[in-house]
Amino acid sequence: MLSPQSIPVVRATLPVIGAAIDEIAELFYAKLFADRPELLRDVFNRGNQANGEQRRALAGSIAAFAAMLVNDPDTRPDVMLARIANKHASLGITASQYKLVHRHLFAAIGEVLGEAVTEAVAAAWDEVYWLMANSLIALESRLYRAANVADGEIWRQMTIVEHRSETSDVTSFALVRTDGEPAGDYQPGQYVSVQVELPDGARQIRQYSLSHAPGNPQWRITVKRVRDGVDPDGEVSSWLHANATVGDVLTVSAPFGELVLPPGDEAPLLIASAGIGVTPMIAMLEHLVSTGSSRPVTVIHADRAPSAHALREEQERCVAALPNARLLTWYEEPREFSGQSRTGRVDLSDVDLPKGLIAYLCGPLPFMRDLRANLLLRGVPARDIHYEVFGPDLWLV
Structure with a gap:
């Protein structure tokens, strides 16, 4: 919950921040990747950066969270936060990275809005950021514990044991752990991240749903080859379709995702x-x-x-x-x-x-x-x- 002194400041400045949030987000990512280019190479989806979708998603989530704090202060957008936290966990995001994000985000806010960012405005929006960030950090830590891994330590090596064409542009890959351990349990509806090394040396990550029910000795992902005209154009799905075959080893995350069937419910x-x-x-x-x-x-x-x-x-x-x-x-x-x-x-x-x-x-x-x-x-x-x-x-x- 926002402090009493911050509520009127955020309410008054939300239209200004909201109107500029897309520009702020674009500048934020430019600053972040200039400082840490390995994040664009190995963590963030380069396709979503190229088409602007990641920027728009960040802008929308921040604006929605701030609006909730001032318009409905007794509630939290738990569904939105859970979705973001699961995606972050599937990438191995840890608490320390929120400080890096804070530094570049607030530098971008100051650069875009200039003198409008008074000390009071900066303090109020700093509070908004850390309320959202700390909520996500707590959720992500719980997700890591539930997956029986240390924070951010989500990766394991898995071998492709079956490769099956489903349609002209969809292929299923069955996976087992390379170390011989059980593949692991998950909830129906969850997804895993797959990290592949591309020809330019980047280790790009994409999420794919587990397309078998829990209880199978193998995991299965079903991948559609993306051809959307965006540069880079479906680079991970294209790589998997062109290169991945039986016997190859993939780097795969623990399962995450909040779109799951609740146990014991008999509703239609x-x-x-x-x-x-x-x-x-x-x-x-x-x-x-x-x-x-x-x-x-x-x-x-x-x-x-x-x-x-x-x-x-x-x-x-x-x-x-x-x-x-x-x-x-x-x-x-x-x-x-x-x-x-x-x-x-x-x-x-x-x-x-x-x-x-x-x-x-x-x-x-x-x-x-x-x-x-x-x-x-x-x-x-x-x-x-x-x-x-x-x-x-x-x-x-």
């Missing part, structure tokens, strides 16, 4: 995905099958075409094995129209949704925004709609 579920967003949902569905769940489950998937629908047969098998489950699919390309599938974008207007529904969404942001808005109109409370974003979380921007 909506499990909705689009494109490669199907991967964490397959783990959830396999888990429901393996635990003999009888809860009502509505599964929705949207894709370009049936031939682009990765893990489609596994999804269909899981739904068929659940006594109270149904699968609804939408495909954009009518020439590949298949069975009971529908064409176009997902439309829930004629889909019967049970009361007490809990929704899990994963896919491109426009898909999740549309679906969330539709669910809210249908009376599903916001607290019961959960989502996972592949990449920086731009929901608040």
Whole structure:
């Protein structure tokens, strides 16, 4: 909670900071990487830096946190903080790095806003920063303890034991620990980071959902080759598709991620995905099958075409094995129209949704925004709609 003397200062300056926060974030990253170029080379996603998504996500999270402190001081944005903390933990971020971020962020604020940053303004926003940073540090420390690792010590070597093409641009890799130890447990819906050394020597990191249910002797990640025209263009997924094969060793993190099925709940579920967003949902569905769940489950998937629908047969098998489950699919390309599938974008207007529904969404942001808005109109409370974003979380921007 902000101190009484800081609340009016933050409230008064929030419009100014908010209007400039994108410029501040851009300058912050420029200063950070000039000081510590290895962070851009080996920690931060160079693609998200090139297209500006990481900058916009940082700006949105800071502005949203500050607005919450002054407008709703008795609550915390726990969902937002948990999502950021899990992503940080999957990169091995530690408490000491928050001091480095503070130094360059406040240098950027001072440079962009100039004389507007009085002593009182600097002190108030310093308080905002450390309230957010200390919350994240505490959450990340708990995540490391839950993973049975020291803070930041998340990495292990894993060998590829199976390489399977799912579609023309999606491949699954089965992994075992190189040291012979068990792969380890995780919660259905979680992801791991994979670090690869690229031809220029950079060790870039990307997150991939574990696309099998817990309990398998192997971990599995399912990777879509990214071709979005951004420079660098899907450099890790492209490297994995072009180079990774059976017998190769990958550097893989402990599992993290907050989009998980809570244990012991029997509420009806909506499990909705689009494109490669199907991967964490397959783990959830396999888990429901393996635990003999009888809860009502509505599964929705949207894709370009049936031939682009990765893990489609596994999804269909899981739904068929659940006594109270149904699968609804939408495909954009009518020439590949298949069975009971529908064409176009997902439309829930004629889909019967049970009361007490809990929704899990994963896919491109426009898909999740549309679906969330539709669910809210249908009376599903916001607290019961959960989502996972592949990449920086731009929901608040």
